[in-house]
Amino acid sequence: MLEVKQYHVKTMLFIFSLGAFISILNQTLLFTAFPDIMRTFSVSSSTVQWLTTAYMLVNGVWIPVTAYLISRFSTRQLMLFALGSFTLGTLLSAISPSFLLLLISRLIQAIGAGIIIPLMQVVMFSIVDKDKHGSVMGIIGLTTGFAPLIGPTVAGFILSRLTWRYLFWLVFPIGVALIVATIFGMQNVGTPQQQNNPLDYRSVVYSTLGFGILLYGTGSFNQNKTLGTFFVAIGGIFIVIFIHRELQLAKPMLNFRVFKNRQFSISLVLVVLSFVTLIGPQAIIPTLIQSAMHHTALTSALVLLPGALASGLTSLIAGRLYDHVGGKILGIIGSLVVSISMVPFLFLNIHSSLIMMATCLIFKMMGNSLVMTPLTTEALNVLPERLLNHGSAMVNTLRQVGGSIGTGLLVTVQSFFDMHSAFIGARAFFSGIIVIGLVRFVLALALKPTIQTSK
Incomplete structure (x- = not known):
């Protein structure tokens, strides 16, 4: 259904999706392991947060360069460099004897990770018919949206039996396998500009x-x-x-003229805000459950797991729905669902039901997926092909940087109230999530309705 005659679309989509999955998984994989890493290297909670913050930051500052790299180098060359850098960083992280070397290893990981998703989006949008873009993005969203959510859950299971270093050892062979698969299964798309294209x-x-x-x-x-x-x-x-x-x-290097397209601009803001409401709670909830409610890492992982599964399934469905109804209605519904689902978190206390928390997170994750997958597709679909690599780089740059900044600001608000109570701080944090959801709702109303047709 998704195949185009001259390309092995399914093979390439599999390689890209798995590569994107493990690279994004590593954004949140360490959240649950922070207490163990703090004990191993005797560092503070604010210091250990840089393992994730710096990873996302390097993604954010590296992704703008991908617009140039995609036009300058072949698909296979870029993918091999990305996977090679990521896999090397993974190996070094597993054997790091100090916190500083672990942080540097994470930065090496992030250099490779920053290339994969923009490259995947440009390549897949180039070789698949426009009326199937939503379906393809649904598959991509299943991996890219599911990965950051499943990270703390996977880590919780691993840490209940093994040390935090196995979070890297278990990813390392997947990186090696993907390098081999890229050598034999990745085709080049388009013709790199070898001349008159200096960085x-x-x-x-x-x-x-x-x-x-x-x-x-x-x-x-x-x-x-x-x-x-x-x-x-x-x-x-x-x-x-x-x-x-x-x-x-x-x-x-990065063409800001893409913002002349109003639909692209609104869609991009919605995606960035969605990433904040996606990543932020995943960073706060495990710590809240373990430190303030005195449960185990495994318990916090189990609370997050149902929402992660629901998010992955919703991304797949949302991609297909986008091909039929466009992004506006999905953005409106998803934004409202996120805000409503976070209201019970305003009343959190040490006796709060974990089942209630897991149920609310299911709806929150579903709402996020209804926004992120369709609106990412919408942002790229409205651009001419010559701006596609710049649009993809812009979406992923601002998603990463905006997500980091937004989460940082929410955590700052939480920390201010934390002086009195962890739960007061948490309520302030989730109030911010609700407000962001309402802002997204208003912005989604401003979108033009679009329904995709074939090329």
């Missing part, structure tokens, strides 16, 4: 400094609000310089 290094510097300093600033708010505000301002200045630079170039 603008000033753009790389500006984007890296801008997004990097901005994220560092948001992460610093709960320790020093003045210093955090200073770094946010400096990061914002570099981002403005970066945008100005890109708009002046005939061949920008």
Whole structure:
């Protein structure tokens, strides 16, 4: 159904999807292991958070370069580099003797991970008919949406029997197998531009400094609000310089002219906000269940598992629905579901039912999937083919950076109230999630209705 004559679409989709799955899985895989890693290396909770924050940050500052890389190198070359970097980082993480080396190894992982999803989206949108884009994105969403949710659950099961290092040892052979599969099963799509396509290094510097300093600033708010505000301002200045630079170039590294398309812009904001409501609770809930409610890591994993399963299934269904009804109605419904499902979390206490929490998370995850998969497809579908690689890079850049910044701000709000009670802090956090859901609802109303037709 999804095959195009000259490409092995199913084989390529499998390689891309599994590669995306393990790369995104590693964003949240360590959440449940933070207490163990803190004990191993004698570091604080704010320090250990950088294993995930830095991973997402490197994704965010590296992804803008993928728009250039996709036009410059072949599909197979890029995928091999991405998987090679990710697998090397995984191996080094497993054997790291110190926290600093573990952090560096995570950054190496993130360099490879940042390439896979934009490359996958551009390639699959290029070789599959437009009226099947939703179905393909549903399959991709099943892996990319399911992965960050299942991370804490998988980690909980592993940590109940093994040490945190096995979180990397179990991923390592999958990376090696994917490298072999890419060598023999990945076909090149399109023709790389070998001439007159130099990388603008000033753009790389500006984007890296801008997004990097901005994220560092948001992460610093709960320790020093003045210093955090200073770094946010400096990061914002570099981002403005970066945008100005890109708009002046005939061949920008990242083409911001995609924002001239109103439908793309609204869809992208919805995707970014959805990523915040996806990742944020996954970082907070395991710690809340273990530290404040005094349950085990395995118990926290079991609370998250049903929602992760529901999210994966909903992504698959939402992709197919998008091909028939477009993104607007799905965005409206999904945004409302997220806000409503988080209301019970405003009344959390030490005696709260874990079954209630798991049930609410099921609906929250389903609502997120109704927004993320269709609206990512919508954002890319409305762009001309010449801007597809830039649109994909933009979606994934802002999803990663926006998700990191949004989660950081929510955690900062939580930390402010945590001085009085962990549950008061949690209620403040989930109030923020509800507000974000309502903002998404209003934005979804502004979308134009679209129903896809064949090319």
